[in-house]
Amino acid sequence: MNGFTGFLLRRIAGAVLVLLALSVVVYAVFYVAPGNVAQIVCGERCSPQQVALVHDKLGLGDPLYLQYGHFIQGIFAGRDFSSGTGVVHCSAPCLGQSYRTDEQVTDLIFGKLPVTGSLVIGAFALWLLIGVGTGVLSAWKRGGVVERLLTWLTLAGTSTPVFVIGLLLIIVLCSTLQWLPFPQYVPFTDNPEQWFWGLLLPWFSLALIESAKYARLTRSSMLETLAEDHVRTFRAYGLTERAIVGRHALRGAVAPVIALSALDAGTMFGSAVLTETLFGIPGIGRQLVESVRTVDLPVVVGVVLTTGFFVVLANAVADVLYATADRRVVLS
């Protein structure tokens, strides 16, 4: 078990390093590259004096490494901002203040996280269920009508954009059949039941697209494990096909599926923009698009770092899950 703890620690250390590297790149891209930040923050009509003031206030005159140092310090220890009249303390983890609203970026993001989190977690569970289920079924019944039907469906799924599936679902289920209310986001803490019904369609539209990918991955992974020698062994020892598929083939086949889907779930935090926009969900993706439009750099950097954090976290979780499933990984 010692090896496993060591593996965990190494993995976490690796994740921290990746995040630090990401912060350097993001900081460089957004703060160093584009023109005069002070001018952008102040606005088009600011006088040169006003711009100079903003320049000073943001500490843009400091050397770059010092600016980055302040930024990192903010994340780990918090920092102070002058607000013209006084000093505003931004406690760790501090990602700065929005140029537009002077709101703290961390508060802004923490406000959006449960929203996107609700969307991603539900969709994640659904796409695993649908994807792995169809994948296993089409590998098991390969060559038959069922498999061809499933292959066709998953192909259609992968190639349909989310807004088409989402719109179709809304039109058919909410408008024509009126089985479901029009989706509207209600926080879980306000009303769990409405939260569930409001997210059902977003979950399905996101999950259908993703599950198509997972069905194909599971199918090929399943076919691979079904051809492995140990599956042959258990077949030669009188196990039923159900036991072979369920216990011996599936376990090997889902390891890569779980790993990839954990990664996808992490990425989804920043990239579910289309779904969020279509269903009017005030999540992180929409916030990112909005901030990019208004050149609200601290928010953009904050959101990118946060989603990066989730990707790295998901990656680490995926590795650990993989190693838990297959202990040989730890050894190599």
Next chain:
Amino acid sequence: MTPVPAGAPLVEVTGLHISFGDVRAVDGLSFTLQPGAALGVVGESGSGKSASAYALLGLHRGTGARVSGTIRVAGIDVNAASDAELRSLRGGLAAMVFQDPLSSLDPYYTIGDQIAEVYRVHKGGSRRAARARAITVLDRVGIPDAARKSRSRPHEFSGGMRQRALIAMALACEPRLLIADEPTTALDVTVQAQILDLLHDLRRDEGLGLLLVTHDVGVAAESVDEVLVMRAGREVERGPVGPVLASPREPYTKALLSAVPRLSPALPSVTPGALPRTPFAPEGGSSSNAGRAEDPAHPGADRGAGNGATSHARSAAVPSPRRLPGRGGVGEASAAGGDVVIEAVGLSKSFGRGRAAFDAVDGVDLHVRRGETLGIVGESGSGKTTLGRMLVGLLEPSAGHVTRSGDVQMVFQDPVSSLNPRRSIGESVADPLRAAGERDDTRIRARVAELLARVGLDPDRYDGYPHEFSGGQRQRVGIARALAAEPKLIVCDEPVSALDVTTQAQVTALLAELQRELGLALVFVAHDLAVVRQVSDRVAVMRRGRIVEEGEVDVVYGAPKDPYTRQLLAAVPSLDPALAAVRRAARREEAHVAAA
């Protein structure tokens, strides 16, 4: 369980045909196996031996293979049985042991759980009872501390332990028949001997019937009463193992046997009645080899003269690797002070760091002269491949140094994976030429054609792709590629271990011919003691990164000094069943002494 009427055979196969698409794998095979008897099915790759064994458990069902004929195993008509009946047969009445014990076990579950699962499928009962049964059978197959080891996963076991675990799984439900498909092919020779001894004991103690499928005639000779030689899906010859191996009737059986490399330089012709005149190298072999041991300076010449009558008749059917033509002369030349082509001093290589570090090669000195073959023999993990790679310069030694007097090339084990499947063989052979700076395509093609002809391939096959060639032909391509750079020395890493014996013989004969004509020095790295015996002038025995014994091949094989060399030689299967029994008893005695 279905009771089998007294006197009825355990296995009865009549007119078995198996085809995969257009390929007829098995073509009218019939045989019977009585309860408690042992039948060896021997053949080269593609002979249909494994397909026949799989058919006994109905394993072709649902795969697209067409099976016809009747197969009765323990009273069950396999082709007509329902799925449920078939499942009760599989593992319950007849259990199978496979070739590669690592991939044949599920990596995700513990050994004990896997055996318990199989037990519960057939016998039901509680999980606890099934786990207890798993520990009992693991103990039965000689796994020490079975209760604790049953909680290990397959990758935590060594190769031999895994094969024991697989045999334990086979025993779990007390079957009447054991089907072993190349059960020792993936194992080292000393481990192979242990597994064969275990199978032998199980037969004796449990009254198990055994169907042993193998490409290795020696393995069959060690283990079965009756042997069935197969070729291209048909039976060639069948009979009691002693007579068939001693005096085969069919030309194919004769050819197969003559291609099998032997440990003794001049094998006494094994005829009925003339049983082990010379028992075996470690004990009696020294008597016939005594003269050689005293005269190590002229091994080749001696062998050339002494090989004489007994082996010539045998080697008539197939070019035999046993005697390398003309090597005697070269051997004398080198003894007269031939030039050293490669010299390694204090060569070491360690892998890993800290606690995980280990020395794959640990202080090896060696040299090879022009026209000479140095055999390097050892079991898996002995460091022989690492050593070979350092000699070529593919690996940087951690300590020591190699002095080469010319170009050194390598021929690899697996002729399939060591050639790029997406490039024509001509291009592969041309690689060293291009690397040496040749740019002119006409000249390259001409040189490649010359090289292909040199190794016995059609010179016009420049544009052929690897999959169009057989295993032996691909190994010839590998040799041609090595020759392209006009090396002084070729390091061959297990060059024939992936090949059938008759192909093996042809490839080793080719190497010998090239050596004679080009004055090449060869380093022949292999696990197969008999092959090394046949091709080498000198041999180095490796264990745990060190050379434990080195010397003229006749001396090392005839009068081994190191206990490990003796142990290795004693483990090599003999082609003579009577001798095999004697040596099995000797091994047992030795184990007994070692335990006491």
